[in-house]
Amino acid sequence: xxxxxxxxxxxxxxxxxxxxxxxxxxxxxxxxxxxxxxxxxxxxxxxxxxxxxxxxxxxxxxxxxxxxxxxxxxxxxxxxxxxxxxxxxxxxxxxxxxxxxxxxxxxxxxxxxxxxxxxxxxxxxxxxxxxxxxxxxxxxxxxxxxxxxxxxxxxxxxxxxxxxxxxxxxxxxxxxxxxxxxxxxxxxxxxxxxxxxxxxxxxxxxxxxxxxxxxxxxxxxxxxxxxxxxxxxxxxxxxxxxxxxxxxxxxxxxxxxxxxxxxxxxxxxxxxxxxxxxxxxxx
Numbered sequence: 001x002x003x004x005x006x007x008x009x010x011x012x013x014x015x016x017x018x019x020x021x022x023x024x025x026x027x028x029x030x031x032x033x034x035x036x037x038x039x040x041x042x043x044x045x046x047x048x049x050x051x052x053x054x055x056x057x058x059x060x061x062x063x064x065x066x067x068x069x070x071x072x073x074x075x076x077x078x079x080x081x082x083x084x085x086x087x088x089x090x091x092x093x094x095x096x097x098x099x100x101x102x103x104x105x106x107x108x109x110x111x112x113x114x115x116x117x118x119x120x121x122x123x124x125x126x127x128x129x130x131x132x133x134x135x136x137x138x139x140x141x142x143x144x145x146x147x148x149x150x151x152x153x154x155x156x157x158x159x160x161x162x163x164x165x166x167x168x169x170x171x172x173x174x175x176x177x178x179x180x181x182x183x184x185x186x187x188x189x190x191x192x193x194x195x196x197x198x199x200x201x202x203x204x205x206x207x208x209x210x211x212x213x214x215x216x217x218x219x220x221x222x223x224x225x226x227x228x229x230x231x232x233x234x235x236x237x238x239x240x241x242x243x244x245x246x247x248x249x250x251x252x253x254x255x256x257x258x259x260x261x262x263x264x265x266x267x268x269x270x271x272x273x274x275x276x277x278x279x280x281x282x283x
Contacts, residue, residue, distance in 0.1 A: 028060070028065075029160070030098065030099040030100045031057070031059055031064045031097065031098045031099070031100065031160075032064070032065045032066070032067065032096070032097050032155075032156035032159045033061075033064055033065070033066040033067070033094065033095070033156070034066070034067045034068070034069050034094060034095050034096075034149075034153070034155055034156050035066060035067070035068050035069065035094045035152075036068075036091035036092045036094050036140070036144075036148060036149075036152070037068050037091045038088065038089050038090060038091045038092050039091070039092050039093075039094050039141055040068050042141070044141070045092070045141035045142070046141075048141040049139055049140070049141055052110055052139045053096045056108060056137050057098055064096075067152070067155060067156070069091060069148065069151055071086045071087055071090065071091050073151060074086055074091055074151055077151055077171070077174045077178075078147070086148070092140040092141060092144045093114070093138065093139075093140045093144050093145075093147075093149035093152070094138070095136060095137065095139075095149045095152045095156065096156075097135075097136050097153060097156035097157060097160065098135045098137075099161075099263070100135075101134060101135035104132075104133060105126060105132050105133055105136075106119075106123075106134075106135045107120075107126075107138065108136070108138070109122070109137075110137075110138065110140070113139055113140040113141070113143055114138055114139065114143075114144060114145070114146035114149075115144065115145055115146070116146055116181045116184055116185060116191070117138075117145060117146035117147060117149070117177060117180075117181060117191075118191045119138075120191070120192070120195040121177060121180055121191065121194075122138065122149075122153070124176065124202075125150055125174070125176045125177045126150075126154075126173065128169075128172060128173050128202070128246045128253070129165055129169050129172070129253065129256070130165075130253040130254075130257040131157055131264070132257075132264050133263075134264075136153055138153070145181055147177055147178055150173065150177045151170075151174065154170055154173070161263050163256070163259045163260050163263075165256055166252040166253075169249050169252050169256060171245070172245045172246045172248075172249050175242050175245055176198070176243075179238050179239060180194055180198065182238070183231060183235045183238070183239070187230075187231055187232065188230060189229055189230065193227070193229055194229075196227075197223055197227070197229060198239065200223055201216070201219050201220050201239070201243055202243055202246065204219055205219065205243055205247055206250070210247065211247055211248065213240055213241070213244050216240040216244055216247075217236055217237065217240045220236050220239055220243075221236060224236070
């Protein structure tokens, strides 16, 4: 009896080793890193960023696909939104996207380095673009606002899924980030308050299918009064323009979402193959 039990246990362990697929460990093709070009070209900076990603995301940096986000790429976005231009020595923010973690969208921000954009802001902007799953990590070797990281994050999703995010959608999502960054840096409103405001207004606008600018302005103003948030008329106008832009690209967002629907939100039991296997073997 004792020998039989030992034999069954040994056989079970052998079967586990044979059946567990290689994808149980992180699938390298589902992970992409985008480095700000300033960071990538400085060995010390890159080591700092790589160390953060290794410790937080538990990835083998030698096996992960990486790309460089240049100042030219960032300026194509920023100049049309905020009027800011950056030099090749000013692009520090770097991001890692892991689509292996595919139940929900999660963003981990290195708060010791990213000073303005919060995880919730990234989540809000990514959801505006139709991205609903994956784990995103954002850091920088030096203090940075984090605005330019969104371009790299969306670039990473395109690389992993092999599906292009429509340009109007990218512009709308980036406009949301830049607008919020501007307000946080120049007002007394906290990042958390602003994110709640934007999410609440976007939800109302989407549910009621509001496209009129003044109506969106009124919704924002009502929200600020009810929640005792003090922002300027200029901030309200900029937020309304940003949310209006998102509302106007809903068709593109829907098309993109349908293209990647099979890659996001894979919440089947296959996510944890070992659990089901061990339950069957040892019950």
